[in-house]
Amino acid sequence: MHAPGPNPVLLTANLVAQLAFGLLAMTICLPSMQDWTGEFQASEAAVQLTFAGFVAAYGCMQLVYGPLSDRIGRKRVLLIGLSVSLVGLLVAAAAPNLTVLTLGRVLQGAGSAAGMVTGRALVQDLFHGNERTRVMAFIGMAMGVVPPLSTLLGGQLHVQLGWQANFVLMAGVALVLMVAAWRGLPGRPPQAGKPTGGLRQLLAGYVQLLRQPAFVLYVLLLASTTATFYSFLGGTPLVLKGYGVPPEHLGWYIGVIPVAYIFGNFVTMRLAQRRSDAFIVNRGQALTLAGLLIVVALGLAGVRHPLALALPLLLLGIGHGLLVPPTLIGTVGLVPALAGAAAALAGVTQQLLGASGGFVVSLVSHDGQTHLGLVMLGWALLGLTAQLLLYGRVLKRR
Numbered sequence: 001m002h003a004p005g006p007n008p009v010l011l012t013a014n015l016v017a018q019l020a021f022g023l024l025a026m027t028i029c030l031p032s033m034q035d036w037t038g039e040f041q042a043s044e045a046a047v048q049l050t051f052a053g054f055v056a057a058y059g060c061m062q063l064v065y066g067p068l069s070d071r072i073g074r075k076r077v078l079l080i081g082l083s084v085s086l087v088g089l090l091v092a093a094a095a096p097n098l099t100v101l102t103l104g105r106v107l108q109g110a111g112s113a114a115g116m117v118t119g120r121a122l123v124q125d126l127f128h129g130n131e132r133t134r135v136m137a138f139i140g141m142a143m144g145v146v147p148p149l150s151t152l153l154g155g156q157l158h159v160q161l162g163w164q165a166n167f168v169l170m171a172g173v174a175l176v177l178m179v180a181a182w183r184g185l186p187g188r189p190p191q192a193g194k195p196t197g198g199l200r201q202l203l204a205g206y207v208q209l210l211r212q213p214a215f216v217l218y219v220l221l222l223a224s225t226t227a228t229f230y231s232f233l234g235g236t237p238l239v240l241k242g243y244g245v246p247p248e249h250l251g252w253y254i255g256v257i258p259v260a261y262i263f264g265n266f267v268t269m270r271l272a273q274r275r276s277d278a279f280i281v282n283r284g285q286a287l288t289l290a291g292l293l294i295v296v297a298l299g300l301a302g303v304r305h306p307l308a309l310a311l312p313l314l315l316l317g318i319g320h321g322l323l324v325p326p327t328l329i330g331t332v333g334l335v336p337a338l339a340g341a342a343a344a345l346a347g348v349t350q351q352l353l354g355a356s357g358g359f360v361v362s363l364v365s366h367d368g369q370t371h372l373g374l375v376m377l378g379w380a381l382l383g384l385t386a387q388l389l390l391y392g393r394v395l396k397r398r
Contacts, residue, residue, distance in 0.1 A: 011126065014184045016142050017287035018078060021177055022112030023146045025085065025170050026054055027233065030254065032163035032261045034237050036389035039163070040098040044238065047098070048362030051234050052159045052355045057109035058116075059351020065117040066344040074118040074125070078181050078188045081114020087173040093167035104167070115177075116251035120343060122185065144262035147233070147253025200270035209335060209342055217390040218331040218348050221281075224383030225327075226350040227318050227357035228288070228376045228395035232257060235375070236309070238366035256310045257317035276386015277326035284322025285384055291315030292377040299370030309369045316376075323383075353379075 036047045036373035061081075069077040086250070088107025095101035123139070157165040209215050233254070240253055271280050294312035331346045357379055 005104050010184060014180050015122055017117040017177060017180065017393060019139055020143055020146050020247040021082075021085070021115045021173065022058055022109075023143060024150045024173070025089070025108050026051075026058070027147045027160075027254070028150040028154035029163065029166045029234060030237055031250045032158045032166060034241045034247055034250075035158075036098065036101075037162065040097045040101070040231045044366070045359075045362045046236055048104045049357055050098070051230075052359040052362075053102050053106040054109035054149050055230060055355035055358055057106045058113045059112045059348045059355065061113035062117050062347040062351070063292075063344050065114045066121070069114075069118050069121055075181055075185050076120050078114050078118045078185070079178060081111045081118075081391065082174050082178045082181065084114075086110030086171055087111075089167045089171040089174060089202050091377055093164045093171065108170075116347065117344070124185070130323055134305040141262045144258040147258045148251050150251070151254040152248075153253030154350040155246075155250050159246075159248045179264050190345065206345060209345060212334060214390060215334050215342065217386045218249070218251070218327055218334065219349050220386040221383045221390065222327045222331060222346055223349045224322065224379050224386065225288075225323055227315070227379040228383070229257060229320065229357075230354035231357035231361045231372065231376045231379060232313070235361035235364075235366060235372040239369050239372050240306055241307060242367055243304060243309075247305055251312045253306055256313050259313045260317025261321045262322075264318040264320075266327060267318070268322050268325045272326070273320075277330065280326050281387060281391070285380075285387055287319030288380050289319075289377075289384065290325065291317075291319065292373055292380055295369055295373035296377060297374055298367050299368050301369075304368060309372075338342065358376075 030051075033047055033051070036042065037044055038051070040047075064075050065081065085108050088104045088109075088111060090104075091107060091230045092101050092104030095104055119139075154166050157169065236249055240250060245253065268280055286378060291312045291314065294315070295309060298308040298312070328346070335342065357375070361372060361375050364375060366372065
């Protein structure tokens with residue numbers, strides 16, 4: 001007889017929490033960024049580096065944690081990552097200047113990447129068939145509520161207790177998740193045995209993937225959506241500050257894309273039963289571009305109101321909810337034997353391009369929404385180019 005496994009509900013909740021930790025850590029201090037220029041007498045570009053540094057570390061470390069978790073176990077890697085995040089949160093909470101704060105944010109990003117990699121891998125390890133699909137869909141929708149809720153919470157803590165309170169709270173969350181991982185997750189994935197393959201074999205897998213034009217285009221399409229969203233996260237607090245939105249209200253406007261994204265995922269689940277991936281992706285891209293064009297048009301018309309930015313981006317959120325699921329499936333399913341390596345490469349590309357989006361937006365004017373809209377539109381057009389090449393040429397040859 002086999003020993004009973006962990007409760008599926010508790011296990012799923014644990015995995016959702018571990019996966020959400022990085023996004024929560026990334027977004028909870030967004031309202032505070034409005035005041036860091038004055039707090040530290042720093043430029044907007046320097047403040048944006050705290051965000052870009054987090055995202056870059058969050059992406060790059062996925063390449064490390066993925067293979068490492070195959071060798072020493074998911075739980076060990078997750079505990080290592082949470083420990084690194086905890087150190088970064090404490091450094092940030094005590095930061096006397098922006099340089100130290102940026103260092104703390106980089107450490108947070110580097111540690112948080114473990115939750116994203118091991119969480120996805122554990123879903124693959126512990127669930128099967130349709131159950132795996134349902135868990136992943138639930139995780140995707142749950143992740144959609146994190147940015148708005150975290151920015152609302154972060155704004156309230158910022159106003160009531162100061163910006164340091166967000167990092168103190170997240171340090172407590174990290175400790176709770178360490179206990180949850182230690183007590184509630186398996187020590188090694190079920191199929192894990194002795195580590196196989198060395199660095200050369202790992203690199204050979206990455207090279208094989210990069211030689212697949214369809215894989216490169218799938219990743220580029222996926223990463224362009226991340227860059228568009230991270231440009232929104234990086235630029236919106238500054239634009240809305242000019243529109244008179246205080247930190248404690250920022251989350252209501254940040255939440256438009258994630259909430260619409262949840263709805264888009266729901267629509268995708270329904271459409272996938274009777275429509276092709278190309279059909280779904282095309283509709284998603286059309287909605288994305290329509291939302292961004294309206295943002296730019298309203299900005300050029302001189303409409304200065306938070307809703308002029310937020311409402312059109314509902315279309316973008318729904319569009320991304322249609323775009324991302326089939327694109328992600330294509331990325332990891334193109335070469336099934338290299339699904340883990342594909343997930344790692346896709347993840348790091350998403351975060352690096354996302355970091356670029358978060359930084360580039362700091363270089364443009366935030367007096368109104370026009371420049372933010374144009375930056376986001378540029379990333380979306382990059383995704384459109386990859387999409388046209390992918391579905392118009394590459395996949396038709398296969």
